[in-house]
Amino acid sequence: MRILKLFENAPFRLYLGLFLVALFVLVGAILPWFAPADPLVWYTTPRNQDPSWTYPLGTTSLGQDVFWLLTWALRNSLILGLLVAFFSTLIGVFLGLAAGYAGGWLDRVLSFLMDALLCIPSLPILILMAALFGGQLALPIVGVALVLFNWPYPARQVRAVALTMREREFVNVAWFSGESSVRILVRHIFPYIAGWSAANFINTVLVGISTESALAVIGLSSAQQATLGTMIYWAINYQALLAERYVWVGAPVLAIVLMFIGLFLVSSGLSMRSAARRMSV
Amino acid sequence: QEMTDVGTPRAETLIVDMLNARVGNPTNMNMYQQGVTVNHGMHQLALSQLYDIDTAAGTQIPGLAAEMPEALNEDFTRFRVPLREGLTWSDGEPFTADDVVFTAEMIRDTPALAYSAAFIDAIASVTKVDDHTVEIETTRPTPRLSIVLGSVIYGNAFHVVPKHIWENEDPATFANFPPVTISAYKYMDHDPNGTWFLWEKREDWQNTEVGQMIGEPKPQYVLFRSYGTEERRVLAMASNDIDILTDISPESLDILRNQNDKVRGWFTDFPYANLDDPCERGIHFNTSIAPYDDPQTRWGLALAINAQRASIATFSGMMRASPLAIPPTSVLMDTYHQPMSQWLAEFTLEDGYKPFDPDYAIRLGEQLRSEGVEGIPEDPEALRELLGVGWWKHDPEQATKLLQDAGFTNDGGQWKKPDGTPFTITILAPADFEVQSQRLAFAVANEWTQFGIPTNVQQMQAGAFFTAENTGNYEVGSYWGSSCAITPDLFVRMEAWHKDYVRENGTPASHNQGRYVDEELSALIDELRAIPADDERIVPLGTDILKELVEGLPVIEMFGTSKFVPVNETYWTNYPSADNYYEGPWWWWSNFKFINAQLEPAAAD
Amino acid sequence: MSGAPILEVERIGRIYRRGGIFGGKPFYAVDDVSFTLPETPKVFSIVGESGSGKTTLARMVLRLVEPTDGTIRLMGRPLTGTSKERIDNLEFRRLVQPIFQNPFEAFSAYLPIGTYLIRTALNLKIARSEAEAVEAADAALRSVGLSYERIRGKYIRQFSGGELQRISVARALIPNPKLIVADEPVSMVDASLRMSIVNLFRQIVEEKGVSFIYITHDLSTAYYLSDHVAIMNAGRVVEQGAPGDILAYPSEAYTRELMAAIPTIGARWTELDEIDRHYAHERTRDGKSADKHHQEHS
């Protein structure tokens, strides 16, 4: 239980989280350049190898090196997840703040949009779009669609916060200091929801990655690009789980889980630390 | 006594995997309505066709009819159809010519049934001669009436219905539930959510065509059920909850054999799969779109493929290659592939290059053996019989030359089309309804990408896929199109290549979705149209047509379909298999009723 | 523009709703209030008990709340409405600045306090560069007895309420406004600071020529500080005039009640004597306290 105690400690959480995230960024951003061969191409290695020195995570039934495949998959998934999370949080937070702060017709229009989008179940629409864009969604399109369906969540929350923030005196002071509405939103109100936004960001990274893999698993994402989702897709397609090729299917799953834990630790560590800093004299 | 979870004794119940998963409207068994699926046993056990198919021999056989139709005139527009005597419906009423005539008139008079239009288009009239004979007139010369009204592959839309039941109903709305059936089984129970259907053997099974032709079926009950995803179906068979599975992947069969030693494939050893499926897989082109309108391009692309690698990638090599536009089934191999291998070996492209590689099977055999696969025959002839007579060479140099001759350029590893734009290919592939074509698409994409042409695979769900294919909204596709054939008479298969069926891109085409125009080919097809299936010119004509298709290569034909259709021998035995080839393993076809009647209960240990 | 009064408030009123699950019945939080601030800098106090409408009135002057009736004119130009004459936001903020009641609520916890001063100088075009802004901030801070050096990089939690309130004043001074609206600026500040802030106001009025609207419930500081006092009750101004006149000779019972509630040193509330009398026989203590009260009253 001593290990658990460490998690009480903001820096420890933060550093462990940062370490994990950095590890993934490293694996995803740098290692792919060193891949000995394009891991997407089949039969660059013998098939169905168990992990060994030459193939650290073994090979797939298609003769791909799982380790290098994983590095590529991580890169694409990370990019997708981070971009989706970044834009949906950005758009969501900004529009939510704007709606809550401005009120009036802007609020009404934005709230309506949020409500309406929230009511439309995204997965069936994504499946439809998969058909619309030619049966197989390219990653950027998946990304755009995910942003479209994900921004209303933070927006709704943030709007509620902004509504109460509007009543806070310091917002009036900021206005009398000549701050523009945008600056008031960004500099004065946003910090109060920054912690929440970070949590939302992290959750959306995961939503991005996992929705993509859900689409991939039912064969609708871009099966020829390496993402964690398509890796799982191919593994499932070749029955890796039942055939007890656990490394192949387990590697991407574990990667998703660890990445989430890393991001989670960073966000909770950050909020713990900033709380501690503001409290200290 | 062990019971199934639907309450029947397990030892008396045959459990069969349902082809199209769950049925959404289980209490509608009116097979004439557009959205009604009858793959839940109705089609396989309870209904019957006028003519059925003997899949082992590759010939049509009489079903409800007593004999094959007899043409009454020279131009094949009038036929006498004698009906089997002594048959009764499951409610005891006798089956007579009245039922047949009623059915024909009902279809004709009910335009709301989609089939009505198709029926009227082909059949002019059906009249009763006596209780067990009808006469049929067609709208145009139809040398093969049994194909129009009976099963060749899977089944046929024409189902005789009991007049005494249907005459008081509106067929457009009638649910036909519970159905009165004509074959040896009758409806017993079903799941309101459509996951399973239970059929029970009729006490009067003697009064059915199965009873007359084969004898008493042993399973007292047949349960058709859906287990959902492939993983679940595999787990179900591994735990003996299902006796017969429809298509699965080779990996799944591998798992099953490891998990349960009562499970077997078509072959007990390599290649496990049945290779006699009457549909072939290959890479199709929309030949109306540049640069695929040039046979040089198509040939170039064909020679850029390493078929050996593609075979392993697709199904671990458990496939039979075919350079011809007909599936390499045992029957057709004997009729066409083997006799034509000499011609193939000598066949030259325009520039004198000989593209055929007769040793494909031998080299693949070696490679598989080196990977530790057991049970590969040593004898070259046996290998050719197993893995195919040969295929096109993998010759990137020649491929480059052909492409360059066709106007392509390659600077610095980047292929450019004749019009100067970069050459990339998109292969349209089934998303999750046909695993072999899907994997083949990825395998070929892998080959072309390695050759230097960036190729990606565009997977589409069934609806979208067929819409794209029929409207010509694709360039390269991986599926069978209409590439199915089972009898040496190639009419059914080749008719589809006729230029008459070519439609503009954007308009749906019912045949010839590749929009291939070849005058000589069309002339040969016209000839074939005019002769009946038992004419002696059938095979020579078929051979000529196949040669024509090799030259033009509108499709890079690759492999016959390998059907991994495992059975579990825990409760039932005497399934058809490579060693016991009394029928092919198409459990979802109308002839399943004949297989079912020959199964034996496993000896209780 | 010269000659026009700084602020003219004409018969303004504001309706709110109260009670009920949704909405409730309307009532006037501010009802038909008029007053004028002359051109010469003055301190105008508004005194009244809680809920009498002081804040609402102040917020209408600050353009934070729309009046339901009446008009407000700043330097002769309308503050509300749609007319072309209406003062634009930038100009308005250079003319009028607020000081709020709770100093701990007046700044974001996430920004160094200095930012507010710098931004005010830059946004309101008092300074053209960061350096000039720092200078302006420092000057303003010095006039309230602080310096920029002392607050640089510090956050709200690192200040006492009195300091914060003085920083608020400094911020308000930066654009050299004509009018500062201070809503109970000292009620949350302790007594010693209270007087220094109040004196600071006086000093600002005199040295910088800024007028004040000083809102308070504390009659004594109002009396001490202002040139003109308005007593509010239930949304209406019940009495107004020079503090000397009004407080020396209150004509309204309400004003007298307000005065009586001030805990003045030297004048003990009579109610306390009643309580003591009531419990006198029970008191165990030596009775000194009773004597003490006696002495002070005599």
Place this chain on the structure above:
Amino acid sequence: MIKVDNVTVGYGTTAFVKAVDRVNLTINDNEILGIAGESGSGKSTLMRAIYGDFSTGLRIASGTITGRFARNGTGAVTEAESHDFGQLWWDQISYIPQGSMSVLNPLMKVEKQVVDGLPKRERQGNRAELRRRIATFLEGFGLEESVLDAFPHQLSGGMRQRVLVAIAAFVNPRLILADEPTTALDVVVQKKILLMMVEIQRRQRNSLVLVSHDLGVHYQITDRLVVMYQGKIVEAGPTAGIFANPQHEYTQTLIASLPRIDGTRAEARR
């Protein structure tokens, strides 16, 4: 009753920040003790230490705070150190925290919040009876019975503050610690509350510690006054004595700076 013996109190676990510096103080039975002092002089800190609330990172660095409570009725005496005062909370001691606008649970009606935490001895009778007693009690503070059914946000700041005082007093403790209970309230309301607190103290004959930086308040109601400055007690004694003859410079300026309605006006100094 409470003896504060040479106590130094501060905050922080790693770096200790002194807030109260070597303070000696006695709180007697049956008296109103006032604590005055400028902001940040450690008044609240001292109160927390006396109450035994160490949840804010407060630490007693040296010295002791001991209490001796005689139970009402039985007269049983409990002695404890402030670290163990927790068991006496809302029984022998009650507390009105500073800045108490948001200390009421927004989702609980006022009545429940009064009853919640009441010691057994005060819970006599059935619910209706208890409610009536509370209502009568509140009436003394000028609050109607309907307040009991209100949620906190429905009350004005003054009402909320009165509710808090009422909650703390209804417990009938031996000692009430009130940290600036009337700051930010208007004078009319302030007067009502102060009178009420005096009344209660007289009736219960318990002790009341009142923190306020308003010397006028101290003058009105306290028996004894303590003036704090920068964490230290700079002056202590009977209230009347201090006002008559302030010793410490800080006290002198405090008293001198208070405006009086009949006194000089700033404007007049022009």
Place this chain on the structure above:
Amino acid sequence: MRLLRYIAGRLVVYALVVVFGLTVLFFVPRLGPTDPIEAMLAKVASQGAYMDASQVDALRQSLADTFGLSGSLLEQYWAFIKRILLTGDFGPSLSMYPTPVMELIMNALPWTFGLLLTSTLIAWVLGNFVGLLSGWKPESSSSRVMEGVAICLYPIPYYILALVLSILFSYIWQIFPLTTTIRGAPWSWNLVTSILWNSFLPGASIVIVVFGWWVISVKAQTTALKEEEFVRYARLKGLGDGRILARYVLPNAILPQITFLALQIGLMFNGSLITEILFDYPGLGLLIYTAVLQGDFNLLMGTISLSVIAVATATMVIDLIYPLIDPRIRHR
């Protein structure tokens, strides 16, 4: 009066949201490349039945007529909106012609609702409970373990989780059935147990995933609440931990989660799709999936419209009753 105005306003927004949703639903599939007629023909073709080309053409024409896919897009749209809003009739399913869409939905709906609603609620309750405890006592090792479990389970891709559950509990330890076999007379105890039995694994898989999310969000909420003045005051009043948790923290932590719950219903429909595909569970999700694959416009409209309406209604109902639960909103 004001109450009526408020409700009326909310209802107008509700109606607009529904119409907006329906409009999107109408146009998106029609812009798509799937032609339901070709899909239907393909179904016939994929089973290999032979028809010559002129027969296929005849079939194509007759299908177009029966499905009523004629007229301009706009005409179809108005007809559609009118029909749905006035009669709630989605017409016949195209892929299961002529079974009415409503009938298919009505068969599927109880399953989806039963499964999703219960499992979402269970997850909500469990998640709130665990989140509350671990936020309240973050230092206790049991709460840390719970949080750890939640954080590790939550990100596992749903498909994998469900698959692993099936392998473990239906194959290796054959506790739960591999496929849904629901038997028993209507309204009988057998039926109930059979349903529970068959729904356990799909339900559990939903609970596990959603649970993690609730734990994380409620924990954050609770940690923040602990710092609130009124919680500290309650402690100073000498109240015990249990009391403070139950009366002070819990209600304040739960309230925002109620709005979240409404949003969760939307996500529920997403989840149902994959769950039902995976477990072959006879609900709406599977129906939606079939509809998408077959280009069955009517069924698609029916199923998705229904989920749009369900989510919109849930949000509206929560909006309407929220003021009754939260006194602060009520009196604003």
